[in-house]
Amino acid sequence: MEKLLTRKRQIPHTYVxxxxxALAATAMTWFIxxxxxxRTQKVLESGSTREVIDPESFHYIxxxxxxxxxxxxxxxxxxxxxxxxxxILLIGGAFWILNSSKSIDAGILSFIxxxxxxxxxKGLKKIGVNNIVMILIMTMFSIFGxxxxxxxxxxxxxxxxxxxxxxMGYDSLTGICLVYVAAHIGFAGAVLNPFTIGIAQQLAxxxxxxxxxxxxxxWFVINIVGFSxxxxxxxxxxxxxxxxxxxxxxxxxxxxxxxxxxxxxxxKTTSSWFVYGLVMIALIVFSVIYPVTSMKIGSHVVSFPAIxxxxxxxxxxxxxxxxxxYHFFNLALLxxxxxxxxxxVMGYEWYVKEIGTLFFVMGLTAGIAAGNSPNQITKLFLDxxxxxxxxxxxxxxxxxIIVILQDGKIIDTIMFELSNLMNEVNRLVxxxxxxxxxxxxxxxxxxxxAKAALTIPVMAPFADLIYVSRQxxxxxxxxxxxxxxxxxxxxxxxxxxxxxxxxxxxxxxKWFWKIVLIxxxxxxILLIPTxxxxxxxx
Numbered sequence: 306m307e308k309l310l311t312r313k314r315q316i317p318h319t320y321v322x323x324x325x326x327a328l329a330a331t332a333m334t335w336f337i338x339x340x341x342x343x344r345t346q347k348v349l350e351s352g353s354t355r356e357v358i359d360p361e362s363f364h365y366i367x368x369x370x371x372x373x374x375x376x377x378x379x380x381x382x383x384x385x386x387x388x389x390x391x392x393i394l395l396i397g398g399a400f401w402i403l404n405s406s407k408s409i410d411a412g413i414l415s416f417i418x419x420x421x422x423x424x425x426x427k428g429l430k431k432i433g434v435n436n437i438v439m440i441l442i443m444t445m446f447s448i449f450g451x452x453x454x455x456x457x458x459x460x461x462x463x464x465x466x467x468x469x470x471x472x473m474g475y476d477s478l479t480g481i482c483l484v485y486v487a488a489h490i491g492f493a494g495a496v497l498n499p500f501t502i503g504i505a506q507q508l509a510x511x512x513x514x515x516x517x518x519x520x521x522x523x524w525f526v527i528n529i530v531g532f533s534x535x536x537x538x539x540x541x542x543x544x545x546x547x548x549x550x551x552x553x554x555x556x557x558x559x560x561x562x563x564x565x566x567x568x569x570x571x572x573k574t575t576s577s578w579f580v581y582g583l584v585m586i587a588l589i590v591f592s593v594i595y596p597v598t599s600m601k602i603g604s605h606v607v608s609f610p611a612i613x614x615x616x617x618x619x620x621x622x623x624x625x626x627x628x629x630x631y632h633f634f635n636l637a638l639l640x641x642x643x644x645x646x647x648x649x650v651m652g653y654e655w656y657v658k659e660i661g662t663l664f665f666v667m668g669l670t671a672g673i674a675a676g677n678s679p680n681q682i683t684k685l686f687l688d689x690x691x692x693x694x695x696x697x698x699x700x701x702x703x704x705x706i707i708v709i710l711q712d713g714k715i716i717d718t719i720m721f722e723l724s725n726l727m728n729e730v731n732r733l734v735x736x737x738x739x740x741x742x743x744x745x746x747x748x749x750x751x752x753x754x755a756k757a758a759l760t761i762p763v764m765a766p767f768a769d770l771i772y773v774s775r776q777x778x779x780x781x782x783x784x785x786x787x788x789x790x791x792x793x794x795x796x797x798x799x800x801x802x803x804x805x806x807x808x809x810x811x812x813x814x815k816w817f818w819k820i821v822l823i824x825x826x827x828x829x830i831l832l833i834p835t836x837x838x839x840x841x842x843x
Contacts, residue, residue, distance in 0.1 A: 322811060323702045323794060327375060330706050330749075334713030335370045341717050363721045369714045378712070382704030389797045392657040393460060393697045394690045397805070399668025400464045401689020402682060404561075406675035408635035409465060411571075417472060435473055435543075436536055442466065443487035443532055450491025451524055453601075453651050454498040454753075456790075456798050459485045461646070461664055463805045465639075471558040475539050476549040477806045478816060482535045485802045486791055490531040493787020493824070494524035501753045505782050508761040509775045516776045516842025523780075523831050530827055534820055550812050557807050571630035577674035581623055581634065584670060588616040598652040611648045615641065635671045642667045696804020700797040707795060710749055719746070732773050733836050736781055737829055739764055739773075743785025744825060751796040753786045776843040777835035784828035792821045 343362035371378070383390065403409060420434045429437065446462075449455035467480030495502045497514055506515065542549050549555070591612050598611040619641040626633030642663055649655035649663065668689075672682035710716050743760065750756045760782060768778040790796055794810060803813055835843050 320699065320702060323699065323706070326794060327378065327702075327706050327709060330709045330713070331371045331375045334709065334715055337713075337715040338365050338718055339368045339714035340365045340721055341714060342721075363717065365718075366714060369712065371709050371713045374712060375709065378708040379702055379705035381708045382706070383701035385708065386700050386704035386797050388657045389457060389460075389801060390697045390700050392457065392661040393693055393700065393801050393804070395661040395665045396461050396464065397693025397696075398686035398689035399664045399671075401692060402668040402672040402677075402685045403635060403639065404464075404689075405677075405685050406632065406635055406671060408632040408639070408671065408675075409468065411630075411632040412636045412639075416469070433540075436540075438473075439479075439483060439536060439539060440532060442483050443490075443535065444528070446484055446487040447491035447494075447524075447528055449647075450488035451494060451496045451498060452491075454492060454495070454501065455488045455650075456492060457657055458646065458650065458660060459488045460798060460801045460805065461660065463802045467806045468558055468561075470539075471555060474543045474546070476542050476546065476551045477555050477558060477808055478549060478551055478813075479535065479539045479542060481802060481806050481808065481813075482538075485799070486531070486535065489787060489791050490527055490824075491524065492790065493784055493828070494520070494527040495783055495787070496520050496524050498783075501757065501783050501786055502779065504753070504757045505761050505779045508757055509765040509779055511775055511779065512842075516780075516840065518842065519835070519840045520780075526831065527824070527827065530823070534823070550816055551808060554807055554809075554812075571632065572676075573627070573629075574631045574674065574676045576676050577627055577631040577634050580670050580674045581627060584623075584638070585616075585620060588612070588619065592616045598648055600648070600651045611652060612645075615644045615648065618644070631674045631676070634674055638667055638671055638674070693805060696801050699800045699804055699810075703795050703797060703800050707749065716750065719749075733833065736773050736777055736832055736836055739768075739778060740781040740785050740829060740832060743782050744789055745785075747786050747789040748793045749795060751790060751793050756786060757782065773836065774843045776840075777832065780835055781832060784825075784832070788821055788824040788828060791824075792817055 340363060343359045345359060420438060423429050423434045446455065446459070449458075462484045463481065466484045467477050470480030470483060471477065492498060492501070496517060497503075502514060502520070506512070546552055592610075595612050596610055597608050599606050599608045600611065619637060623634055623637035623641070626635075626637045646655070646660055646663060649659055653659075655663075668686065669682065672685060677685070743756070746756055746760065761779070764778050764782070765775055768775050791799065792814060793799065794814075800810065803810055834840060
């Protein structure tokens with residue numbers, strides 16, 4: 306009897322939850338009429354073209370109910386999400402090699418010892434050194450989310466920040482918040498995000514990144530609220546670690562990153578000097594080929610010698626690290642990789658293929674620097690891929706849900722019917738409904754650019770009819786696209802980050818849904834002034 310009750314209380318596995326959602330999506334294709342908008346190509350100010358929807362073209366089409374496609378959709382989901390899946394596997398393998406060298410552990414140990422020294426200053430001790438560190442980490446990732454739409458890139462940082470959070474006395478939930486949630490708080494409160502604000506404003510025929518003053522204010526407010534919630538939780542866990550729903554599962558991180566009992570012997574290797582020489586030759590060549598990089602920050606372009614500067618900084622710190630041990634050389638490799646990741650994303654429009662390749666090379670060089678043989682490096686890489694495989698699998702399975710909705714031809718119908726609900730209400734209620742529609746659609750269409758192409762051409766002329774500014778409409782899209790990214794099971798990035806952090810989706814949802822609700826309510830409050838006040842750009 307006791308076993309039966311325990312079984313009844315058992316939370317379904319993440320794979321089971323994803324399958325049930327896919328099953329529900331399949332059932333929807335039988336009851337929701339199929340429909341479609343006509344798509345056309347629009348030339349944007351930049352000269353590029355983008356697919357847009359004719360808002361007057363919606364028509365019902367032949368029903369396309371899904372049956373056995375429920376199962377084949379998962380195959381197509383893996384194909385569609387193959388880029389992120391391979392990215393996760395490369396990241397897993399590369400960081401397993403780096404972790405095996407104990408370089409990250411050495412860095413965490415040095416960092417914690419440094420923060421302990423800061424506690425002797427009364428002012429810092431009163432505020433809390435750890436609080437300052439967490440705020441700085443979250444602010445950095447929030448800026449990245451707000452400025453260049455950091456999302457997929459957070460996957461690479463989870464494997465660094467989660468062990469750091471555990472070592473500081475917090476839990477993996479706090480670690481995810483420091484990276485993924487912070488970046489998506491910035492993503493939601495976007496200031497110059499090209500994937501949401503940039504695309505939506507162009508589709509709405511608005512000046513690019515106009516209305517930035519109020520957006521900056523919103524970004525500050527969202528950050529203050531979000532950071533306060535995260536710090537409140539982190540300090541509760543610090544006082545009583547067992548209140549965390551991840552306490553038992555976090556044993557994985559505590560066992561593998563036990564700072565208290567950690568003994569790291571600093572070792573110098575000949576191979577690390579060899580790697581240093583090879584890397585420097587490569588960086589010097591790239592510095593000659595790309596002496597100046599044009600970094601795109603919103604609509605602004607800042608040109609400076611980013612690669613030569615990164616090369617000089619790496620040369621100095623890697624040399625100093627080598628004089629101490631290969632652990633610190635590998636840390637220089639890691640931070641150099643992060644620098645070139647930022648340069649690549651903002652200067653050369655890198656995406657998961659280039660970023661994954663960058664970390665793959667980092668993993669190989671770190672393994673050689675630690676003195677590992679080719680066979681040892683291969684084994685470590687395969688072990689890392691094996692460890693992260695479950696996260697990659699969930700990403701593919703979640704992609705199958707989108708395939709079902711697309712093949713069932715019901716996404717356009719859902720958009721059309723929801724937009725009709727806004728015809729007979731006042732401006733604030735209409736804007737609120739736009740916001741709720743975008744929030745709901747984000748559950749099934751987590752891609753901001755895809756949702757912009759679907760909804761903005763429909764919402765923009767409707768906003769004109771009800772005398773709501775197009776800027777306000779874009780902000781409703783921005784908030785609706787951002788907040789639920791942090792909880793939707795169809796987001797490959799979220800599922801990937803949770804998989805790396807060893808956090809089951811069901812535990813994340815149960816813990817985080819109330820926080821998302823707070824963000825959604827906050828978003829509506831921030832939309833109110835766009836209706837009743839004369840804001841610059843609105």
